[in-house]
Amino acid sequence: MVRIIMHGCNGKMGQVITRLAAEDGNCQIVAGIDTFRGIENTYPVFDNLKDCDVEADVVIDFSNAKAVDGLLEACCEKKLPVVLCTTGLSEEQLQKVEDAAKETAVLKSANMSLGINLLMRLLKDAAKVLAPAGYDIEIVEKHHNKKVDAPSGTALALADAINETQDPQYAYCFDRSQERKPREKREIGISAVRGGTIVGEHEVLFAGEDEVIEFKHTAYSKAVFGKGALEAAKFLAGKPAGRYEMSDVISF
Structure with missing residues (x-):
């Protein structure tokens, strides 16, 4: 069972992935990260990843560009693999993604489907x-x-x-x-x-x-991106540090 932290759990995609994970017998969301508390979840929710004390195997990120810097820093410190789905990153942030991949496993793709x-x-x-x-x-x-x-x-x-x-x-x-x-x-x-x-x-x-x-x-719905993110998380859990793509998930 792959244990997942959902970064941006109370956003639209965060809730889609929460629903999909509950229907998937091979993974479980054990904690969420979000500053918005207006949604009730079955797992504990923290303001940021650094404060999260729940053991996990991988992080899925569907948040916003402003939150990515802190996320990458925390993932490097905790050696947590991360599936990075947030778009609109600056050139500086894209370089930080590459730097983070030297410390932990990072999967980023133009499309998660x-x-x-x-x-x-x-x-x-x-x-x-x-x-x-x-x-x-x-x-x-x-x-x-x-x-x-x-x-x-x-x-x-x-x-x-x-x-x-x-x-x-x-x-x-x-x-x-x-x-x-x-x-x-x-x-x-x-x-x-x-x-x-x-x-x-x-x-x-x-x-x-x-x-x-x-x-x-x-x-037909954004659920296709959530499904892809879950498959990417199951693939990335336990992988060594490095930069990964969705093409690695579907390799054959």
């Missing part, structure tokens, strides 16, 4: 075959109307996964509206759609002569 990370692996294999054959590559991502960044970080991660297999690499094309010319052969087009309450949809097309191969992932 098991499906998205499996898709990245499949795209690498597909690109090795289809890109040299001249297939055009396009990515279309769709999100809710409140999302401010475009394209999504996940869309860029998918494009990067394809490009890892290419030499020379493809250029990224984000907007063709100002161009009146045929698409370049060695480019990946990335288009963003914003509307309604779409949680997240990513489609990758390899378009060739008289055929199209499509890869698609649709997230």
Whole structure:
């Protein structure tokens, strides 16, 4: 049984993971970290990780960027592995993540979904075959109307996964509206759609002569990210210090 400390336990994702962990027979949340106390939990909640005296195997973090510095410091002191899911970290904080990985196990990924990370692996294999054959590559991502960044970080991660297999690499094309010319052969087009309450949809097309191969992932709720975080926590528990990715969790 993997014992987990939920950092940011009373946030939306913290509560999603609390519910998922209660239904999982292989892990248990033994403590939470949150300054907000308006939610009743079945485990003790502390203001910060340094004050937490509950024995645990790993920390899952879904909090905010301001809390990450203190979290990393405490994880290094306690030698606690941490699944870092908070986004929007500064360049300085990203360096602290790398430094922390020298002291304890740290897993950080652009997207915690098991499906998205499996898709990245499949795209690498597909690109090795289809890109040299001249297939055009396009990515279309769709999100809710409140999302401010475009394209999504996940869309860029998918494009990067394809490009890892290419030499020379493809250029990224984000907007063709100002161009009146045929698409370049060695480019990946990335288009963003914003509307309604779409949680997240990513489609990758390899378009060739008289055929199209499509890869698609649709997230219907944020629970997919919570499930991925739990699987990452079970993977990371007991691992030596180092920097890990979701690709390590689904390795085969």
